[in-house]
Amino acid sequence: MFWAVAISALAMSAIVALRYWASSGFFAWVTERRMPGRYGALKPQIRREMGWSLVSALVYGVPAGIVAWGWEERGWTRIYEDIGAYPLWYLPVSLVIYLFLHDTWFYWTHRAMHDPRLFRRMHAVHHASRPPTAWAAMSFHPSEALTGAIVIPVLVFLVPIHIAVLGLVLAIMTLMGVTNHMGWEMFPRRLVHSRLGGWLITASHHQRHHEHYLCNYGLYFRFWDRLCGTDKGLSDKLTEQTG
Known part of the structure; x- marks a missing residue:
């Protein structure tokens, strides 16, 4: 065995x-x-x-x-x-x-x-x-x-x-x-900035974690970040790259 x-x-x-x-x-x-x-x-x-x-x-x-x-x-x-x-x-x-x-x-x-x-x-x-x-x-x-x-x-x-x-x-x-x-946002701006996108984690959200560390801890959803006050929004650098 x-x-x-x-x-x-x-x-x-x-x-x-x-x-x-x-x-x-x-x-x-x-x-x-x-x-x-x-x-x-x-x-x-x-x-x-x-x-x-x-x-x-x-x-x-x-x-x-x-x-x-x-x-x-x-x-x-x-x-x-x-x-x-x-x-x-x-x-x-x-x-x-x-x-x-x-x-x-x-x-x-x-x-x-x-x-x-x-x-x-x-x-x-x-x-x-x-x-x-x-x-x-x-x-x-x-x-x-x-x-x-x-x-x-x-x-x-x-x-x-x-x-x-x-x-x-x-x-x-x-x-x-x-x-x-991967350091850039593959999803279009209309999704990232939509009501649905406001609850999903994409590169724009997680990049901010790597920029500021003490925020944006989630993996798939922004639920716990929003509930616990650790959601600090999207990376300015990456949102500029969305289509």
């Missing part, structure tokens, strides 16, 4: 690493096409981001691999494959539940890591990216990576979710993690 679990963990780590290279590499390429030379002076920083991200991929892969093995071999989780196991309306509801709970966990742990004592030990690695690039989405100290790696593995034991919806959660997590760090 040990070796089966270990192989599953290594396989998931490899998948996370490949997902990182594919997603970050694609958006880095898009950035170069849209803004030639933007990352030109940041090559040493990008190499550091890549190194830390590969360590993070290993950290993320271990709990994911254990859960994947437990689901396939022991039926431990509440992941289901039969589309008829729950009403169809539950599919989008489960998506929102997972995103909201993930966002809640991220907000509070992220905010805690800006305490000076934890910042130096855990979060300084991520903020060493000045400015962040598309390669920085997983550039974490291992202790910070662990706080992010356990969220979805814990939720699949608690909240039922169809395997396809789980895949969508992971895709959204990857997409927003990368695009919110």
